[in-house]
Amino acid sequence: xxxxxxxxxxxxxxxxxxxxxxxxxxxxxxxxxxxxxxxxxxxxxxxxxxxxxxxxxxxxxxxxxxxxxxxxxxxxxxxxxxxxxxxxxxxxxxxxxxxxxxxxxxxxxxxxxxxxxxxxxxxxxxxxxxxxxxxxxxxxxxxxxxxxxxxxxxxxxxxxxxxxxxxxxx
Amino acid sequence: xxxxxxxxxxxxxxxxxxxxxxxxxxxxxxxxxxxxxxxxxxxxxxxxxxxxxxxxxxxxxxxxxxxxxxxxxxxxxxxxxxxxxxxxxxxxxxxxxxxxxxxxxxxxxxxxxxxxxxxxxxxxxxxxxxxxxxxxxxxxxxxxxxxxxxxxxxxxxxxxxxxxxxxxxxxxxxxxxxxxxxxxxxxxxxxxxxxxxxxxxxxxxxxxxxxxxxxxxxxxxxxxxxxxxxxxxxxxxxxxxxxxxxxxxxxxxxxxxxxxxxxxxxxxxxxxxxxxxxxxxxxxxxxxxxxxxxxxxxxxxxxxxxxxxxxxxxxxxxxxxxxxxxxxxxxxxxxxxxxxxxxxxxxxxxxxxxxxxxxxxxxxxxxxxxxxxxxxxxxxxxxxxxxxxxxxxxxxxxxxxxxxxxxxxxxxxxxxxxxxxxxxx
Numbered sequence: 001x002x003x004x005x006x007x008x009x010x011x012x013x014x015x016x017x018x019x020x021x022x023x024x025x026x027x028x029x030x031x032x033x034x035x036x037x038x039x040x041x042x043x044x045x046x047x048x049x050x051x052x053x054x055x056x057x058x059x060x061x062x063x064x065x066x067x068x069x070x071x072x073x074x075x076x077x078x079x080x081x082x083x084x085x086x087x088x089x090x091x092x093x094x095x096x097x098x099x100x101x102x103x104x105x106x107x108x109x110x111x112x113x114x115x116x117x118x119x120x121x122x123x124x125x126x127x128x129x130x131x132x133x134x135x136x137x138x139x140x141x142x143x144x145x146x147x148x149x150x151x152x153x154x155x156x157x158x159x160x161x162x163x164x165x166x167x168x169x170x
Numbered sequence: 171x172x173x174x175x176x177x178x179x180x181x182x183x184x185x186x187x188x189x190x191x192x193x194x195x196x197x198x199x200x201x202x203x204x205x206x207x208x209x210x211x212x213x214x215x216x217x218x219x220x221x222x223x224x225x226x227x228x229x230x231x232x233x234x235x236x237x238x239x240x241x242x243x244x245x246x247x248x249x250x251x252x253x254x255x256x257x258x259x260x261x262x263x264x265x266x267x268x269x270x271x272x273x274x275x276x277x278x279x280x281x282x283x284x285x286x287x288x289x290x291x292x293x294x295x296x297x298x299x300x301x302x303x304x305x306x307x308x309x310x311x312x313x314x315x316x317x318x319x320x321x322x323x324x325x326x327x328x329x330x331x332x333x334x335x336x337x338x339x340x341x342x343x344x345x346x347x348x349x350x351x352x353x354x355x356x357x358x359x360x361x362x363x364x365x366x367x368x369x370x371x372x373x374x375x376x377x378x379x380x381x382x383x384x385x386x387x388x389x390x391x392x393x394x395x396x397x398x399x400x401x402x403x404x405x406x407x408x409x410x411x412x413x414x415x416x417x418x419x420x421x422x423x424x425x426x427x428x429x430x431x432x433x434x435x436x437x438x439x440x441x442x443x444x445x446x447x448x449x450x451x452x453x454x455x456x457x458x459x460x461x462x463x464x465x466x467x468x469x470x471x472x473x474x475x476x477x478x479x480x481x482x483x484x485x486x487x488x489x490x491x492x493x494x495x496x497x498x499x500x501x502x503x504x505x506x507x508x509x510x511x512x513x514x515x516x517x518x519x520x521x522x523x524x525x526x527x528x529x530x531x532x533x534x535x536x537x538x539x540x541x542x543x544x545x546x547x548x549x550x551x552x553x554x555x556x557x558x559x560x561x562x563x564x565x566x567x568x569x570x571x572x573x574x575x576x577x578x579x580x581x582x583x584x585x586x587x588x589x590x591x592x593x594x595x
Contacts, residue, residue: 017438024228024441031229031411035404049222057219059228060452063445064189073187073446074500078542080185095186102193110212118213133220137212166187168545169280169446169500 002159009150013069016143020059020066027055047125054126054133061140068099069147075166089162093155096165100148103141110138171464174199174457188503189449196456211456218455219448222407223329228444229410230322233395233417234276235436240421240428242388243285246271249385251371252378254354259361260369261297262304263354265290266311266568270350273315274392277322279501279538282312283546287553297367303360305554306564309546311353313535313572316501318346319396320413323501323534325406326447327527330509334524335406336399337590341528344585345575349532352571360567387424391416400593447502454506467514474515484519485526485580488512489533496537500545504534524590525583532579536572539565 030045030052037043067073080088115138119131154160177198181191193215200208246268254263265286272282287308294304316323319339328335360366394416398409421428461467474484491512496504508530516526538546540562547558547565554561579585 017442020441020445021434021437024232024437027225028229028232028411028414028437031225031408032415035408035412052225053220053222056225056228057216059441060219060445060448063441064449067442067446067449068187070442072442073189074450074503075185075187076182076498076500076543077185079183091184095184098181098186098194099190102190102197105197105208106193106212106215109209113209114212134212134216136219137216141212141215165185168543168548169502 002154002157005150005153005157006159009069009147009154012143013066013147016062017066020063023055023059027052027059030055047123047127050123050125054123054136057133057136058140061136062143064140065143065147068144069151071163071165071167073166074169075164077164077166077168080164085162088164089155092162092165093152096148096152096155099165100145100152103145103148106141107138107145110134110141171199171203171466173202174460174464178457188500189446189453192450192453192457196453196460199460214456214459215452218452221329223335223405224448224451226325226335226405226407226410227322227329227447228440229407229414230277230320230325231443232436232440233320233410233413234278234281234322235440236414236417236421236428236433237275237388237391238281238285239432239436240417240425242275242420242425243268243272243289245381245385245388245425246275247286247289248381249389251369252373252381255369255371256373257358257361258368259299259357259364259366260371261290261294262299262307262357262361262366264369265294265304265307266350266353266357269308269311269314270318270347271389273312273318273346274320275388276315277320277325279312279315279535280545280549282315283308283549284553286312287550291550291554299366300564301554301556302560302564304564305550305556305561306566307353307357307568308554309539309544309550309561310565310568310572311350312546313539313569314346314350316531316535316538317342317349317528318392319343320392320410321531323505323531324527325410326451326502327505327509327531328406330451330506331513331523331527333527334594336396337524337594338527339396340400340590340593341524341586342531343589345528345532345579348575348578348585349571352574353568356567356571387420391420450503450506454503457507458510461511467511470511471515471518475518479519481516481520481583482581484516485521485529488516488526489529489576489580492530492533493536496534497540498543499537500543501531501534501538504537505530522583522587525579525586528586529576529579532572532576536569536576539569 034048115131115134121130177195250264250267254267291304319342324338328338395409395413398404550561551558
């Protein structure tokens with residue numbers, strides 16, 4: 001069972017990582033393309049900048065889930081690192097539970113109030129409902145919550161040892 | 171209000187990632203104080219990410235990573251040797267000089283520590299320099315990466331403070347170079363006193379031309395990227411995008427050390443690093459919104475005004491606060507948390523937001539070299555195999571340069587403002 005959970009988390013996070021790397025490549029290409037179009041051809045792609053922003057929102061929301069799963073978020077660890085393994089593991093489980101909680105709250109309010117109320121407004125350049133961009137929040141936060149719950153399961157089954165929820169800034 | 175601040179401290183002490191600690195303490199505030207406003211949480215999170223200027227962040231990070239992956243370190247070290255290698259303590263001086271250039275290219279102190287440290291620390295040790303000296307000078311000189319443009323922390327501050335990226339880039343030039351020259355002087359003094367070796371460098375015309383030709387396109391990169399922003403050719407985001415393109419071309423066509431696999435790894439690291447910082451930005455948007463709702467920045471500004479302090483006194487006070495907080499919090503979260511709280515008070519006292527930004531980042535750069543939370547120290551410990559305390563003691567004489575420059579730009583803000591006033595009046 002623990003192996004299955006670990007595989008599931010890896011599969012979700014690896015897929016998410018491929019998606020955001022691809023998105024960043026597209027974003028980088030578009031930023032340069034728009035500069036070339038402006039200076040060389042005196043032209044532009046209508047909605048190009050708006051599309052870049054939407055892409056960026058998705059990469060951030062989903063990238064946050066990858067960073068949670070890989071425990072790469074920026075955290076202050078020097079107090080926790082000094083604790084024995086047992087208390088550290090308990091704190092890690094509580095930490096993942098709290099991360100799941102805040103993200104679940106985000107998903108709940110996004111889907112029940114915020115997107116139903118404002119998602120139909122139209123993005124000015126792309127002429128698409130704003131909900132397409134807003135959906136990044138419940139998708140990203142949902143992935144974070146799911147990954148946190150999977151890590152709690154792995155910690156409880158002993159598949160994963162006590163560590164830190166994050167790391168120092170690189 | 172108490173719940174907002176106390177819960178943040180408790181959550182941070184528990185090792186909860188800073189982004190989620192900010193979100194959770196905002197949630198705790200809403201539950202206790204304003205349950206009706208809880209529904210705005212996702213909207214605030216979204217608005218924290220929905221900003222075109224922020225896109226420059228992953229691109230600037232990517233630019234530094236690509237240059238690093240291209241193996242520019244060796245070229246920059248050889249290039250630096252031409253200028254200072256023949257002096258007493260040549261390899262130490264090369265370490266500082268290369269950091270001055272590398273800092274401009276990578277925009278990151280930690281990658282400077284890793285790249286230059288992994289080459290020069292073993293080399294310095296093999297030439298008889300004490301490990302503590304070699305690691306200390308590497309860490310202290312890497313702080314220039316945050317100050318000399320283009321710099322990722324400066325971009326971050328510009329976004330939070332809604333200031334011109336170009337003016338801030340230019341504002342960092344003199345302080346960054348001053349730190350570099352002072353560190354060179356300190357290194358030379360220590361080297362003469364301890365009789366450290368000189369380098370055996372071929373300074374014949376043909377080899378000088380060969381080294382310059384091999385490095386000039388790399389060295390020019392920061393000038394082109396900053397120039398594009400300063401002279402209005404491109405926005406910060408576009409100049410970062412062009413900088414990445416330039417770095418990729420240099421890596422593939424000039425240095426020929428960049429691989430597709432390496433490039434993909436750079437994209438991967440850049441987007442994860444960016445997402446981590448962005449999530450702190452997005453979550454801090456909520457936290458700062460609550461602080462504004464509770465009129466905290468205004469209260470601090472009013473308190474500072476009531477003390478009738480001049481701009482210099484205010485900034486000396488702010489320096490102490492930043493240096494203290496920077497010891498415990500990493501650079502990006504510190505910028506995101508302190509700017510909205512302290513900047514209004516500084517502006518109220520007559521301090522320019524550009525000066526404030528450069529002082530903030532210069533002070534936080536010192537924090538990156540001090541335990542317990544010093545990311546450059548951690549990187550250097552893994553590169554050198556030395557203990558953090560040992561590296562810190564080795565860095566202390568060189569950090570004196572940072573403190574002197576911090577004091578100078580606090581007392582004489584023109585050191586920051588002069589170049590922006592000339593090039594971007």
